[in-house]
Amino acid sequence: MATSSRCNKATLLMAFAVAAVLSTASRAQPPLQYNFYGSSCPQAEATVRNVTEGIIAKDRTMGAAFMRLFFHDYFVRGCDASILLDPTSSNPQVEKKAIALRGYDAVNKIKAAVESVCPGVVSCADILAFAARDTAVVSGGFATFDMPSGRRDGVVSNFIEVLQNIPSPILKLPDLIKNFAAKGLSVDDLVTLSAAHSFGQAHCSFFNGRLYPTVDPTMDATFAAALKTVCPPPGSGGGDPVVNNNRVTDPNALSNQYYSNLVTGQVLFVSDQQLMSSNYTAAKAANNSANATAWMGQFAAALVKMGGIQVLTGTAGQVRKYCNVVKS
Known part of the structure; x- marks a missing residue:
């Protein structure tokens, strides 16, 4: 019940x-x-x-x-x-x-x-x-x-x-806000949609700057140490392995776990951790961590909003027969 x-x-x-x-x-x-x-x-x-x-x-x-x-x-x-x-x-x-x-x-x-x-x-x-x-x-x-x-x-x-x-994974918060605003999305949308990083994968090269030459102090030390066992130093010849965005719980679930990871310094990208750099966005992250139901409603709304901006409609564009080629 x-x-x-x-x-x-x-x-x-x-x-x-x-x-x-x-x-x-x-x-x-x-x-x-x-x-x-x-x-x-x-x-x-x-x-x-x-x-x-x-x-x-x-x-x-x-x-x-x-x-x-x-x-x-x-x-x-x-x-x-x-x-x-x-x-x-x-x-x-x-x-x-x-x-x-x-x-x-x-x-x-x-x-x-x-x-x-x-x-x-x-x-x-x-x-x-x-x-x-x-x-x-x-x-x-x-x-x-x-x-x-x-x-x-x-x-x-x-x-x-x-x-x-x-938006680059190394952007600072003011630039992230500007980037999203250029597409008609608010700061709230930025915080809400960032939880898409609760699942999926990333190459080490996208966040290696937080591990080498020294560990980013905003990253949890134990989390960083575990990442360094997978991600070799740049230029070492160790390649560019892939890791799960969410290394704390289910890596294939879209969820508000992202915010708990964020609050504890267990996220990969500079752009993620930057959400903790202002009182407003940090408070939004804490609220989303505590209330999955509210976050789900916000995420659904932001997804709809994102899908309605700068679209082609009416007679503009075309309806392709195959998605990978323009219809001649």
Whole structure:
């Protein structure tokens, strides 16, 4: 009974938070709407959900891959699936060449399943948004929430724009705030969405500066010592191993455990630990650590908000048949 009550409370909080964000976003982006494919492809969201769930069930690391693809797509040109485009002879330097990400084949699999029931109707951009929402449900135990749709796919993908827009893991807090603000996201959104680092993996090179030549004093000493057994000093010839973002509990669960790790100095990136450098963001982190239900509602709302900024709608862009190539 207590568990049911908590679930009901989480569902209500998510519904209210998402509705509030959508009310604001809808004024800026009226074409995005709930159940956009209700008439044109009523099976769309269920198909994406079923395939996404199946992929994560077979490989739990894919939840973080889906979430990271959505984030990287949004942060460069808005949610237009530009991150999915393969290089061509006329454009060899596309976004996916700028950073190593996983999940491209998985998205193609979802797209193929959707095409089999509704050819040429559902955009790859919406598939990324639905898969991110479904990842929160599968990998985070969230109550399901609505993700508005109606996005169209872009035809431009530029390597340089990744370097210009994706926030670096070594950014200090003022620059992180500025980076998120440029995309229409608040300080609260920054703190909330940073918990995506509760799952997934990272190469040692992204945080080795906190280990060598001396350990960052804001990092827990025992945590740092364990990392140094895996991550060799730069230039030592030891390669660039991969470690779990969350080395304290389940590395494949999206959760508010991130904030407990943050408070205790057990996070990898400078950009993570920077959330403890101001009273406001540190207080937000402490609150999120203490209240999983409230954080889940905020995360769902921030995910919806992120997915509604700088989108292509109406007749802009196109609906690709294959997510990795522009439709000619």
